[in-house]
Amino acid sequence: MPLHPQVEALLKETASAPPFASMSVPEARAMVGMMAALAGEQVPVGAVRDITIPVEGTSIAARVYTPEGSGPFHVVVFMHGGGFVIGDLDSHDNMARTICRDAAAVVVALDYRMGPEHPFPAAPEDCYAATVWVAAHAAELGADASKLALCGDSAGGNLSAVVSQLARDRGGPAIRFAALIYPAVDMTANGGSMEENAKGYFLEQADIDWFMDKYLPADADQTDPRASPALHPNLAGLPACFITTCEFDPLRDQAEAYAAALQANGVTATVKRYDGLIHGAASMTGVLDGGREMLADVADRIRVALH
Numbered sequence: 001m002p003l004h005p006q007v008e009a010l011l012k013e014t015a016s017a018p019p020f021a022s023m024s025v026p027e028a029r030a031m032v033g034m035m036a037a038l039a040g041e042q043v044p045v046g047a048v049r050d051i052t053i054p055v056e057g058t059s060i061a062a063r064v065y066t067p068e069g070s071g072p073f074h075v076v077v078f079m080h081g082g083g084f085v086i087g088d089l090d091s092h093d094n095m096a097r098t099i100c101r102d103a104a105a106v107v108v109a110l111d112y113r114m115g116p117e118h119p120f121p122a123a124p125e126d127c128y129a130a131t132v133w134v135a136a137h138a139a140e141l142g143a144d145a146s147k148l149a150l151c152g153d154s155a156g157g158n159l160s161a162v163v164s165q166l167a168r169d170r171g172g173p174a175i176r177f178a179a180l181i182y183p184a185v186d187m188t189a190n191g192g193s194m195e196e197n198a199k200g201y202f203l204e205q206a207d208i209d210w211f212m213d214k215y216l217p218a219d220a221d222q223t224d225p226r227a228s229p230a231l232h233p234n235l236a237g238l239p240a241c242f243i244t245t246c247e248f249d250p251l252r253d254q255a256e257a258y259a260a261a262l263q264a265n266g267v268t269a270t271v272k273r274y275d276g277l278i279h280g281a282a283s284m285t286g287v288l289d290g291g292r293e294m295l296a297d298v299a300d301r302i303r304v305a306l307h
Helices: 003-013 025-039 093-101 121-134 155-169 207-215 254-266 289-306
Strands: 045-053 058-066 072-077 105-111 144-155 177-181 240-250 270-277
Touching: 003 155, 003 270, 003 289, 025 093, 045 121, 058 093, 058 121, 072 121, 072 155, 072 289, 093 289, 105 121, 105 144, 105 254, 105 289, 121 144, 121 155, 144 155, 144 289, 155 177, 155 240, 177 289, 240 254, 240 289, 254 270, 270 289
Parallel strands: 072 105, 072 144, 144 177, 177 240, 240 270
Antiparallel strands: 045 058, 058 105
16 A cells, blocks of 8 residues: 555655664654654643662663553553664653553553663663563552553564563563564564665664664674564463554564464464554654554553453
């Protein structure tokens, strides 16, 4: 299908913006901060507070979103996207708020450490340690640890998949559901959508290369499942998941292949492709109807799975 007219208009409006691959890390982080305006008006929730969570050798910031009503609520650990280099609690604030409101869940958004200051595997290890902490302290957050889900977009989708696997392999905590929004799951992927959508659709191949250069050390094993969860030798016994993909996204094929591999291993994995959309659409809910539809679907799948 062709690009959605709203996406086409957005790409034309932003055509003069420099690609991430041409920026310094501080410039790229500032740019993604400005792009937060594309998320639209702030979604109201019951309460929001910032906390810190201990991880190996240090601590990370996190933001707890509590819905209206009385708990205990189910709980979602949210991991933001941004290529493991950019993005933060503020850039994905409205996405976390929407999931909190529409899934009727406590959402704990993680400000995990990123490259190049903290290269792989800091991010997945932070996210796993934080998920263990959330499960142990769920009652303090007004949540029920037996109804725990993971969610993330792009790099955060990668981390959600990785934490699902680490929780299984390391003996917990129990994850009931995972929602992976256009995730990067295979650092070795090439061809297909990586070539078809390599340029002109917001996330470009040059940007992906720039992110990976900042995130993965030169001696890192790209096939390590903590980097490429699709390459884990055992995909059985993982929590049910919902995976979204976008037609004009370089990451489309690897995410859909991951869903198929999970299904082949007996995992309840549902994948939905959003035609006409680009990578990042769920962060652009203020200007893209399709982004709102995707995020509404994610929240609904989480709500149904945990109820």
